[in-house]
Amino acid sequence: EVQLVETGGSLVQPGKSLKLTCATSGFTFSNAWMHWVRQSPEKQLEWVAQIKAKSNNYATYYAESVKGRFTISRDDSKSSVYLQMNSLKEEDTAIYYCTWRGPLGPYWGQGVMVTVSS
Amino acid sequence: DTVMTQSPASMSTSVGERVTVNCKASQSVGTVVAWFQQKPGQSPKRLIYLATNRHTGVPDRFTGSGFGRDFTLTISNVEAEDLAVYYCLQYGSIPYTFGAGTKLELK
Numbered sequence: 001e002v003q004l005v006e007t008g009g010s011l012v013q014p015g016k017s018l019k020l021t022c023a024t025s026g027f028t029f030s031n032a033w034m035h036w037v038r039q040s041p042e043k044q045l046e047w048v049a050q051i052k053a054k055s056n057n058y059a060t061y062y063a064e065s066v067k068g069r070f071t072i073s074r075d076d077s078k079s080s081v082y083l084q085m086n087s088l089k090e091e092d093t094a095i096y097y098c099t100w101r102g103p104l105g106p107y108w109g110q111g112v113m114v115t116v117s118s
Numbered sequence: 119d120t121v122m123t124q125s126p127a128s129m130s131t132s133v134g135e136r137v138t139v140n141c142k143a144s145q146s147v148g149t150v151v152a153w154f155q156q157k158p159g160q161s162p163k164r165l166i167y168l169a170t171n172r173h174t175g176v177p178d179r180f181t182g183s184g185f186g187r188d189f190t191l192t193i194s195n196v197e198a199e200d201l202a203v204y205y206c207l208q209y210g211s212i213p214y215t216f217g218a219g220t221k222l223e224l225k
Contacts, residue, residue: 043219046216047215063213097161105166105168106207111161
């Protein structure tokens with residue numbers, strides 16, 4: 001069974017940093033292209049970042065809204081993907097989901113809440 | 119970026135009725151479209167992948183159709199448990215993009 005479990009969400013002040021972790025199981029992580037997606041308090045879903053597999057040189061891609069502030073990374077030995085979020089803004093407040101685009105479409109974790117507020 | 123225009127934003131229905139939700143892509147996405155159901159306080163639940171394929175365990179009253187730019191999710195014989203928000207997603211190209219959601223409510 002595919003499982004994705006996000007941790008690391010918190011209340012943080014604007015300008016601060018936070019790192020999210022997604023631990024996975026149930027599929028061959030080392031071959032997987034992994035993503036982060038977020039859902040705002042208004043319920044709008046937004047793709048945030050992607051990291052490809054080692055065979056694709058771990059290429060990364062970002063939404064314009066987070067480029068230069070967020071970094072996606074992975075540890076294949078731990079079947080985990082990470083999202084380092086720096087210079088956080090109030091508009092980054094959202095539920096963050098780890099996703100895997102499997103052969104049967106995207107799988108989602110349960111999500112983790114990030115609140116950016118002073 | 120591919121914009122996914124989803125309609126309607128909300129709809130009221132009765133148990134037993136048939137409803138359709140539409141998504142129109144700003145450019146062709148082939149069949150790389152998924153549909154999700156989200157209930158309050160829950161993460162999105164997968165319904166349909168590759169436009170027409172139902173995920174394991176999804177009731178057959180949920181049907182996806184479409185190709186290219188126009189996609190539809192049809193729910194036949196709506197049940198009370200189907201009241202939720204439904205989203206489309208194109209995942210063929212980066213950035214992945216979502217529809218704005220359709221809230222299904224009871225009359």
